[in-house]
Amino acid sequence: MxxxxxxxxxxxxxxxxxxxxxxxxxxxxxxxxxxxxxxxxxxxxxxxxxxxxxxxxxxxxxxxxxxxxxxxxxxxxxxxxxxxxxxxxxxxxxxxxxxxxxxxxxxxxxxxxxxxxxxxxxxxxxxxxxxxxxxxxxxxxxxxxxxxxxxxxxxxxxxxxxxxxxxxxxxxxxxxxxxxxxxxxxxxxxxxxxxxxxxxxxxxxxxxxVDDFDKNTTLDFFDRYGFDSREKELAWNCCGGKPVYIVELARVGDAEGMAAKMLKIRTSQIGELLNSLEAYGAEIEFRGGLHEVVYDKVMEELSKLKENADCEYGYITPEISYLVRNNIIFVDPLTMVMKPQSKLDLLAIRDVIKNA
Ligand SMILES: Nc1ncnc2c1ncn2[C@@H]1O[C@H](COP(=O)(O)OP(=O)(O)OP(=O)(O)O)[C@@H](O)[C@H]1O
Ligand SMILES: [Mg+2]
Incomplete structure (x- = not known):
């Protein structure tokens, strides 16, 4: 395919x-x-x-x-x-x-x-x-x-x-x-x-x-490439409607194996980033100056996503900025809502912070 x-x-x-x-x-x-x-x-x-x-x-x-x-x-x-x-x-x-x-x-x-x-x-x-x-x-x-x-x-x-x-x-x-x-x-x-x-x-x-596809559009996509209903649900539950991921799933065919592999990679990437932040700290350019990124505050932002896939952010902090710069979080200034960059990111975040 x-x-x-x-x-x-x-x-x-x-x-x-x-x-x-x-x-x-x-x-x-x-x-x-x-x-x-x-x-x-x-x-x-x-x-x-x-x-x-x-x-x-x-x-x-x-x-x-x-x-x-x-x-x-x-x-x-x-x-x-x-x-x-x-x-x-x-x-x-x-x-x-x-x-x-x-x-x-x-x-x-x-x-x-x-x-x-x-x-x-x-x-x-x-x-x-x-x-x-x-x-x-x-x-x-x-x-x-x-x-x-x-x-x-x-x-x-x-x-x-x-x-x-x-x-x-x-x-x-x-x-x-x-x-x-x-x-x-x-x-x-x-x-x-x-x-x-x-x-x-x-x-x-x-x-x-231009957001990721919604559920119906994503399921329509998988229909075009012959996914059965079990594969479709599985693919949606893992990758959501992120075009680049669903195209990869359709190309490979093995939705289950591929989705699990993608999630494993993303979880380890986010895990490593947070470990490094905890161990060595980080600074980020923010509103014209260098700011320290506080590990506990980053974890606090991420833990807001434990229950909901998105939440209002109020205002941008160095920690939100850090998560956006690292392509983990997307902020929409029109609605003032922050959410993971993809469903895969959401699952990976929840996995990484579950014991925190
Ligand atoms: N409407 C679509 N139909 C089929 N495949 C698509 C569609 N939109 C995107 N894709 C697939 O997803 C991939 C990523 O899309 P694209 O590069 O357009 O995203 P982007 O939002 O411009 O990314 P970036 O954030 O890096 O600028 C494309 O290479 C293509 O394979
Ligand atoms: Mg682009």
Whole structure:
């Protein structure tokens, strides 16, 4: 069983298509626990969109972003100089746009690149992108800008915070100019929590949660791959609706053996992390400074999950931050609810803390 088809996401797809159906006004933040299928959903929609949309998709996951120059390089895709393009050099933006396929990075030629890198000023890059998007509009198309794994930009500084400049640029593209649709995806819930509390973004963005599948959707998935009812229940009870896990179960076929193996691994990972915290302590960057992570407080947070799969968190503490950074807990700032990153994490947490 090697080919796994894209599954469901009807509600989320409809929400995104509705956004694309009216003129751009807000930035859309796509967020959710790790491995919940955000990137997969974006890729799926990009390929299904009508020809009139030109999607500029940038995934920062694999990019090294320590400086402004690296940020700029990550945004743009240089025109490859082939014999054909050398003969017919693209001089104008209109010519550049005419060669852009439906889904691409942001195209740029060497001449424009010089301008964009000049003075290390993000405004140059942004004004180039605005000109490019205006050209897309002139060609009768709709520009869509998608930035995946946006939190990677968090620490880059250019005369202040790059992220601040970038958000202002996105507001300009959407609310001010109505020029392009802007989607920002991230699985870092602390980043979203930070964004959510930023005054400059109030009323200028919307949030779209891409969570693990619910029970019915997950059981439908297993139906497609021939699981019987016992296997389905077993798989759901262990892995919940985490796409990456259920795809693995469907691929392997042996749901029982695989689920038990996954749980064992996760339990030992979380156990080791907590042992190390207890033995050696830890410090974490928190609200601009280094903070000690208190083992007892971490255990206190985790023990809230003994009875319930989720709970309200009130406010973020260094201990919650530590659990989020270690991909054990997901926090949703819109509902102020914290929960394990997956059902597997919930079972592993309960196992680890049962004797504590
Ligand atoms: N709708 C879906 N149908 C089928 N498989 C899916 C679906 N969504 C996700 N998957 C599977 O789960 C894997 C993880 O999904 P994806 O990488 O999109 O998650 P993500 O939320 O972007 O993760 P990250 O938190 O690392 O950014 C995919 O590689 C794919 O195999
Ligand atoms: Mg992703």
């Amino acid at each position: 090697s080919d796994i088809e894209f599954h469901n996401r009807e509600k989320e797809i409809k929400e995104i298509l509705d956004i694309l159906d009216s003129r751009p006004t807000l930035i859309t933040f796509i967020y959710g626990p790790i491995n919940s299928g955000k990137t997969e959903l974006i890729n799926h929609i990009m390929l299904e969109l009508p020809e009139e949309y030109i999607v500029f998709y940038i995934n920062l996951r694999t990019k090294f972003l320590a400086s402004y120059d690296e940020f700029i390089e990550s945004l743009f895709e240089m025109e490859m100089e082939t014999e054909a393009t050398k003969r017919k050099k693209k001089e104008t933006l209109a010519e550049l746009i005419s060669s852009v396929t439906k889904v691409a990075g942001i195209p740029i030629t060497r001449e424009f690149l010089d301008y964009v890198f000049k003075d290390k000023n993000p405004k140059n890059a942004f004004s180039y992108i605005i000109k490019l998007f205006e050209e897309v509009k002139n060609a009768g198309k709709q520009p869509v800008l998608i930035l995946d794994e946006m939190q990677k930009i968090g620490d880059v500084k250019v005369n202040g915070s790059l992220i601040y400049e970038l958000f202002n640029f996105f507001i300009d593209l959407t609310k001010e100019k109505h020029l392009a649709y802007v989607f920002v995806a991230t699985s870092d819930s602390l980043f979203i929590e930070n964004v959510y509390t930023k005054a400059m973004l109030h009323g200028r963005c919307r949030y779209l949660l």
